[in-house]
Amino acid sequence: MNDLRRAEVLVGDKWIDIEFEEIRAGNRFRLFESTGEPVADENGKSEFIAKTDPYITKDGVYGIDTA
Numbered sequence: 001m002n003d004l005r006r007a008e009v010l011v012g013d014k015w016i017d018i019e020f021e022e023i024r025a026g027n028r029f030r031l032f033e034s035t036g037e038p039v040a041d042e043n044g045k046s047e048f049i050a051k052t053d054p055y056i057t058k059d060g061v062y063g064i065d066t067a
């Protein structure tokens with residue numbers, strides 16, 4: 001079973017699958033767990049705008065800053 005999250009970016013009015021590491025600052029994106037469940041923040045928001053490009057955290061996993 002693939003335990004990786006799936007990422008999508010909004011291009012025009014369509015959500016397009018993308019590799020997480022290909023998200024760029026300014027992109028509107030959303031993430032989904034391997035189960036298909038949307039990833040949401042503590043306020044229930046599931047769409048994000050990238051403030052940064054993805055980077056490797058001190059824990060060795062990808063992170064991204066959002067607006």
